[in-house]
Amino acid sequence: MYLNVAEIESAISNLHAVYPGATEVLTPPHTTHEGRTARLLRIGSRSAHDVDGILILGGVHAREWVPPDALVSLGADLLEAHSLGTGLGYGSTSYTAAQVTHVIDGLALFLYPCVNPDGRAYSQTADAMWRKNRRPAPAGHGHGGPSCAGVDLNRNFAFLWDHTAKFAPDADVHTSDNPCDPQMYRGPSAASEPETRNIVWALDTHPCIRWLVDVHSAVPVILHNWGSDRNQTTSPSDNFRNPALDAVRGRKDDDIGEFIPYQDLNTAVELAGHMNDAVRGVRGVDYGVEAAYGLYPTSGTSDDYAYSRHFTTPTATKTLGYTIECGTSFQPPYREAEHIIREVSAALLALALNVH
Numbered sequence: 001m002y003l004n005v006a007e008i009e010s011a012i013s014n015l016h017a018v019y020p021g022a023t024e025v026l027t028p029p030h031t032t033h034e035g036r037t038a039r040l041l042r043i044g045s046r047s048a049h050d051v052d053g054i055l056i057l058g059g060v061h062a063r064e065w066v067p068p069d070a071l072v073s074l075g076a077d078l079l080e081a082h083s084l085g086t087g088l089g090y091g092s093t094s095y096t097a098a099q100v101t102h103v104i105d106g107l108a109l110f111l112y113p114c115v116n117p118d119g120r121a122y123s124q125t126a127d128a129m130w131r132k133n134r135r136p137a138p139a140g141h142g143h144g145g146p147s148c149a150g151v152d153l154n155r156n157f158a159f160l161w162d163h164t165a166k167f168a169p170d171a172d173v174h175t176s177d178n179p180c181d182p183q184m185y186r187g188p189s190a191a192s193e194p195e196t197r198n199i200v201w202a203l204d205t206h207p208c209i210r211w212l213v214d215v216h217s218a219v220p221v222i223l224h225n226w227g228s229d230r231n232q233t234t235s236p237s238d239n240f241r242n243p244a245l246d247a248v249r250g251r252k253d254d255d256i257g258e259f260i261p262y263q264d265l266n267t268a269v270e271l272a273g274h275m276n277d278a279v280r281g282v283r284g285v286d287y288g289v290e291a292a293y294g295l296y297p298t299s300g301t302s303d304d305y306a307y308s309r310h311f312t313t314p315t316a317t318k319t320l321g322y323t324i325e326c327g328t329s330f331q332p333p334y335r336e337a338e339h340i341i342r343e344v345s346a347a348l349l350a351l352a353l354n355v356h
């Protein structure tokens, strides 16, 4: 059975109670529209000031039921293996006891399993295919139907958020300024949503975080920066801060792309490859790796926001962003979900063991 919101919170409390020396519970500052607080579990035996951090998100999209369970499961696996002094095996992908110790003693893993608790509760009790959060429908839209509630949190981040101003009119950017869009409403302003601001808070208050992984379903694929346009490594001035590109950004088949330094692109692809290898070892499924731009441009996503921060704020940490799209359906039977959970766990440990 999939965990509900209360069970995810008790799991976090229980893991901290059993493994107090290797965990810390973090309470984000902003309560949701329905008054909920979903917490983070930091795993690591050393102070987060002394080690590099990885922020791992689950449940951003309400109907994607597997990722929150995967994050809780990974935390439980890691902590148990560490306390018993054993390794971990996921199919043919395995990690030694020394590797488990390396993760716990050498990193800070910030597990944020249920970013959108209102949405998960609604998806699990009222409308299984609900994707957005539960922001009330704006005044004047009350008669537009139930889909006028909610914001797509993965279009709400302050990265090229205003797509009508920042992308070419003919760019096929997948977001919407219509509150009644049942899938991809970007929200009334950038970072308008408490759930979005909680992620910004996690990044702001933990400068150790050098990697962000937002776990979604279902394609499957492992995506790296950028999602706004095709990557290019040769023209630094062609970037998201350049207003001269606002009229042309996101177009397919033109010469303009989003700048990413060659070294960053190289690292992003290499780490994604390690994750994909680990996934494949579980039961042979090849997720594949691509830039988030893939087939169409996006705006306001968590992965690009995370990576954009050090360009806009010189004091900010450089944080590479990933989106793992796991599995092939949103709510598979739990027997299948358990396989996907192993794939996600294997991938996240591969990332943790290959960052440096």
Ligand SMILES: [Zn+2]
Pocket: 061, 064, 216, 217
């Ligand atoms: Zn999603």
